[in-house]
Amino acid sequence: MLRNYLLIAWKVLLRRKFFTFISLVGISLTLATLLVVTAFVDNIAHPPLPFLKTDRMLFVQTMMAKGGDNVIFSNAGFGFHDKYVRQLPDIEAIAVIGSGIIDAYPSGQKVRMNVSYTEASFWHIMDFEFIEGGGFTEEDVVNVRNVAVISEETRTRFFGNTSALGKMLPIDGKSFRVVGVVKNVSATSFVYSAIWFPITIDFVPEARSEIVQGVGGGYRSIILAKSVNDIPRIKNNFQTMLSRVQIPTPPFTKMYGGATSILESHAMELLSMSDEDEDFGTRNSLALMIGVLVAGALAFMLLPAINLVNLNVSRILERASEIGVRKAFGASRRALVGQFVVENCILTVIGGAIGILLAELFFLWFAWIDFVPHTTFHINYRVVVYAIIMSLVFGLLSGVLPAWKMSRLPIVSSLKGGINV
Amino acid sequence: MTSIQQPNIIALSGVEKMYRTDKLETQALSNINVNIAAGEFVSIMGPSGSGKSTLLNILGLLDVPTHGSVALHGKNVESFKDNELAHIRNKEIGFVFQSFHLVNDVRVVDNVELPLLYRKGLTGSERRRMALEALEMVGLTSRTKHFPSQLSGGQQQRVAIARAIVGKPRLLLADEPTGNLDSKMGDEIMHILHTLNAEHGATIAMVTHDERLAAATDRTIRVFDGNIVGNTVWKNTVLA
Numbered sequence: 001m002l003r004n005y006l007l008i009a010w011k012v013l014l015r016r017k018f019f020t021f022i023s024l025v026g027i028s029l030t031l032a033t034l035l036v037v038t039a040f041v042d043n044i045a046h047p048p049l050p051f052l053k054t055d056r057m058l059f060v061q062t063m064m065a066k067g068g069d070n071v072i073f074s075n076a077g078f079g080f081h082d083k084y085v086r087q088l089p090d091i092e093a094i095a096v097i098g099s100g101i102i103d104a105y106p107s108g109q110k111v112r113m114n115v116s117y118t119e120a121s122f123w124h125i126m127d128f129e130f131i132e133g134g135g136f137t138e139e140d141v142v143n144v145r146n147v148a149v150i151s152e153e154t155r156t157r158f159f160g161n162t163s164a165l166g167k168m169l170p171i172d173g174k175s176f177r178v179v180g181v182v183k184n185v186s187a188t189s190f191v192y193s194a195i196w197f198p199i200t201i202d203f204v205p206e207a208r209s210e211i212v213q214g215v216g217g218g219y220r221s222i223i224l225a226k227s228v229n230d231i232p233r234i235k236n237n238f239q240t241m242l243s244r245v246q247i248p249t250p251p252f253t254k255m256y257g258g259a260t261s262i263l264e265s266h267a268m269e270l271l272s273m274s275d276e277d278e279d280f281g282t283r284n285s286l287a288l289m290i291g292v293l294v295a296g297a298l299a300f301m302l303l304p305a306i307n308l309v310n311l312n313v314s315r316i317l318e319r320a321s322e323i324g325v326r327k328a329f330g331a332s333r334r335a336l337v338g339q340f341v342v343e344n345c346i347l348t349v350i351g352g353a354i355g356i357l358l359a360e361l362f363f364l365w366f367a368w369i370d371f372v373p374h375t376t377f378h379i380n381y382r383v384v385v386y387a388i389i390m391s392l393v394f395g396l397l398s399g400v401l402p403a404w405k406m407s408r409l410p411i412v413s414s415l416k417g418g419i420n421v
Numbered sequence: 422m423t424s425i426q427q428p429n430i431i432a433l434s435g436v437e438k439m440y441r442t443d444k445l446e447t448q449a450l451s452n453i454n455v456n457i458a459a460g461e462f463v464s465i466m467g468p469s470g471s472g473k474s475t476l477l478n479i480l481g482l483l484d485v486p487t488h489g490s491v492a493l494h495g496k497n498v499e500s501f502k503d504n505e506l507a508h509i510r511n512k513e514i515g516f517v518f519q520s521f522h523l524v525n526d527v528r529v530v531d532n533v534e535l536p537l538l539y540r541k542g543l544t545g546s547e548r549r550r551m552a553l554e555a556l557e558m559v560g561l562t563s564r565t566k567h568f569p570s571q572l573s574g575g576q577q578q579r580v581a582i583a584r585a586i587v588g589k590p591r592l593l594l595a596d597e598p599t600g601n602l603d604s605k606m607g608d609e610i611m612h613i614l615h616t617l618n619a620e621h622g623a624t625i626a627m628v629t630h631d632e633r634l635a636a637a638t639d640r641t642i643r644v645f646d647g648n649i650v651g652n653t654v655w656k657n658t659v660l661a
Contacts, residue, residue: 003545004531004538011526325522328483329536329584330511332504411483415522 002342009343013350016315020347023311026304027351031390032358034297038386039359039377040188041293045263046382047189050126050182056092057125058223058234059190059265060085063257065212070251075218077210078203080255084245085221088237088259090230095122096221098202099193104171106157113154113194117202123149125224126191131155132165133180140179141198148176149196155181171195186375190222190262211247212255223259235259301394308398312344313405323406324414333407340406344399345392352391356384427458429495430592430624431480436489438475438647449475450647453489459591462618462625464635467644473628474596476644480626481514481594482506511539515585517595521577523569529580530556530565536588555583558621559613575606582613586623593617595627599634611637 013020047054063076081096098117103110123135128149136147148169155164155178168175176197185192207216225231238259245255260268267289326336356379363377379387438450449472457463457480467473478484479491482498491498493509501509515536523532533552537543543551556562559579569577578598585593595614599607611634617623627638635641636655643651 004527004534007531008524008526015526321522322524325518325524326535326539327507328481328510328516329588330507330539332507332539334504335539412478415483415518 005339005342006346008339009346012315012319012343013347016318019311019315023308023347024351024354026307027348027391027394028354028358030301030304031348031352031355031387031394032362034300034390035355035359035379035383035387036362036377037297038390039363039379039383042380042382042386043186043375043377044188044266047186047262050128050185050191051189051262052127053125053224054262055228056225056231057262058225058231058238058259059262060221060223060238060257060259061265062269063212063255065247065252065255067247067251067253072212072252074213075220076255076257077213077216078199078207078219079209080211080245081219081221082208083211084241085223085238085259088223088234088241090226090234090237091223092226093121093125093224094221095119095125096199096219097122097191098199098217098219100202100217102172104157111157114192115195115197116191116193117197117199119199122196122222125222128182128185131181131183132163133178136179136196136198141200144200144203145198146174146176146201147179147198149180149182150178151182151194152184154194169195187372188375190265210249211245212249212252214249231261297390298393298397301390301397305394305398308344309401312340312398312402315402319406320409320414323409324411324416327409327411327414333404336407337400337403340403341396341399344403345395348391348395348398349388351394352387355391356387359383427460429456430459430461430493432456432492432495433476433479433486434490434492436479436486436491438472438479438484439487448647450479450486453647453649455480455642455649457592457624457626459624460618460622461640462615462638463627464638464641465626465628465644466630466632466635466641471644472647473644475647476642477594477596477626477628480592481516482510483516507539511536511588513590513592515588515590515593517578517581517585517593517598519597519600521569521574521581521601523577523580523584525569527568528565529561529567529569529572532569532580533583533587535584540588551587552583555587556580558586558617559583573606574602575609578602578606578610579613582610582617586617586621591624593623593625595625597628597630599629599631607631607634 051057060081061075062073063080065072078096078098081094086094095118100115102113102115104113105111120136120138120141128135131152135149136145140147150158150164150169158164158169159167164178164181167178169178202217204216206214210216223234225234235258242255242257247253247255258268323336360379366372366377433453433455436450436453437448440447440449453476455476465473465476475484479486482491482493485499493513498506498509524535530549530552533555534548537548537551553562553565556565559582561576561579561583564572564576569580572580582598593614598614599610602610614625614627615637618625629635639655641651641653641655642649643653
């Protein structure tokens, strides 16, 4: 039966070339747009290097501190990460990270740069691809040595295409010896930076003990669990630890937040900011974000789907006789709905395939204009799976209503060809 | 070949059919009582608009009466749901239409297979075998791979007959099957219908305008203004 459906679907597509063309343009553009968004999300959910061990990673980012009527949302102070997070059991490594923006003057021109301040363990947790040298060491951090790891782009800015290893990097009136050069990381990455300094470089004396962000600034941390199985336990221990946190700085008395996976962290950043509920950091932001994305995708597909519904309904008028014959010979409503939905899904799957090609063209264009610095988007197997799912959802959205209407046509008037849909 | 002693395949009792629009009510059939026995070849005659096609549609369970009952093999069908009626049509009834109503996008053999697509338990090869057998019965084995548009009107109607009989229904309903054909092709089609009736025991109800074709059937029901006004039993049974 499916062979028969496919055969007829193909013939109908060829018979109504203009209808097919218009439909395919609408479907492929819609799906291409959704695929581009999907590829963005996929890039965040499954980041490339240096995130090789994401399944063992947890991120401690924005925290909420409360006290009386006072609420603050920010990264915690270094003391919180150092005194509490670092002590959690089942942790293989933890790296505390501070970040900022500085003005640098390579070749005499002012350039704003994202910089990070971190610990030697950062280079163990993350899998940067070093072009030259390596990360700074624990000794560099403890002894507050003026060393730096720079990105490939920063090397080009300061030193052209020559080696930067051992050369001095002039920043803020100081000179930093370059100990390593890494391949550029995506601007969407949690660890995007132009230069990495030892965390101690940035310290003010108060930083060591601050729990809530204060003059020492805010810090994030990345936890590397010993095993994937330890992740739920670490998350629970984090909550237990939070209940014991002593905040010496009034008016804040309690902190809220969570150790979250990379996707949960993004979901939290997108959806949970400034929500003062006490489940901050533990509520299921990920499910909410997926819900929002799915709802958004459906809403985006709705308009072209309605358009396709109208085109499909006009197609019904031409096939009235066939519907009448099929019903006369025993086709049930369900069988007819099935047939026309299958036909429509074939159209949308073809549209999806064209959409994939269009999306690939978009990605080439993004790369050409450097739309997101140091980020290459591409269609991978996950995006193809999403594309197939979206095509089928689109096919169902735009096919079920006309098919249902079609299946309800009275047989006699269908056979006569005079029907009102 | 009258078979009035045979049990009824289908019986209409007190059937009325009213078509209603916002402003108009049209009585298409009034108090129709018809029995068709197994093995009968019945023709239905009447002028245009007399209600003969409506009668055929009700016999074929394609339409439902406004009042009255329809019994298939003695069982009333008015309480049946759409799906059940579809199932009965698929198993028990075959249709031949004046304008053939073939699906032009698929080949002859696929057209003939169409009713079998809605019958559970048949494999693709079984469907194909049955379709080829039906095409053989109407003498079209050499045209199985053609598309309907590549055939003459007479050949298309033979395909339509093959489609109507492929599922071995007990009742064959034909709505002016020769209406779009010249007399020679019309005679060919009638010959096939008579063969199906005589040799395969098919029960046939056929709407026709042609007195000559009607006279070759077992019995003619005459319809006028929605009423049955005559019932002629013929003695000669085979069209020359």
